[in-house]
Amino acid sequence: MKAAIYPGSFDPMTYGHLDIIRRAAEIFDELTVSVLNNKGKSPLFSVEERVKILQEATKELPNVKVDSFSGLLVDYAKEKDVHVIIRGLRAITDFEYELQGAQTNRILSEGKLDTMFLTTSLEYAYLSSSSVKEIASFHGDITQFVPEFVAQLVYEKYGHTAK
Numbered sequence: 742m743k744a745a746i747y748p749g750s751f752d753p754m755t756y757g758h759l760d761i762i763r764r765a766a767e768i769f770d771e772l773t774v775s776v777l778n779n780k781g782k783s784p785l786f787s788v789e790e791r792v793k794i795l796q797e798a799t800k801e802l803p804n805v806k807v808d809s810f811s812g813l814l815v816d817y818a819k820e821k822d823v824h825v826i827i828r829g830l831r832a833i834t835d836f837e838y839e840l841q842g843a844q845t846n847r848i849l850s851e852g853k854l855d856t857m858f859l860t861t862s863l864e865y866a867y868l869s870s871s872s873v874k875e876i877a878s879f880h881g882d883i884t885q886f887v888p889e890f891v892a893q894l895v896y897e898k899y900g901h902t903a904k
């Protein structure tokens with residue numbers, strides 16, 4: 742069975758993430774989308790909230806599982822016995838950072854963990870969780886960037902009522 746892990750912050754999940762999830766789920770038999778519990782960042786949504794959002798958004802995709810992890814991705818992948826990591830590439834600005842992560846994981850895993858990149862669909866090329874948060878904080882319209890139920894949750898975090 743071909744399995745892969747798509748790790749990320751997903752704070753919150755956007756249509757850009759969902760596009761990568763859908764496409765990766767067609768390539769692999771099983772895809773685990775896993776929320777990184779990164780102590781260094783102060784997220785808008787807790788890990789549990791982010792997991793719930795992803796579960797709701799992927800409930801129609803039978804081969805997609807949602808999980809969370811902390812610590813090193815190589816250790817997590819080893820524990821799951823998965824050898825492929827999925828990452829999304831938007832613009833050239835993502836490239837340097839992603840290349841570094843991919844090389845580091847290959848070295849740390851002694852060549853056992855590879856990273857596959859899916860390039861963003863053009864309509865989501867400029868979409869990021871941080872821009873969604875920034876727009877929502879000023880009560881701008883984020884409904885074209887995230888599913889409706891996610892938009893409401895984001896607005897609630899900023900003390901706005903539904904748009």
Ligand code: ADP
Binds near residue numbers: 861
């Ligand atoms: P990170 O894991 O870097 O903290 P994210 O949760 O935002 O950040 O992203 C997880 C993965 O999804 C990364 O590989 C990122 O490049 C990718 N990604 C984020 N937004 C998009 C998008 N709009 N289109 C394609 N890939 C994306």
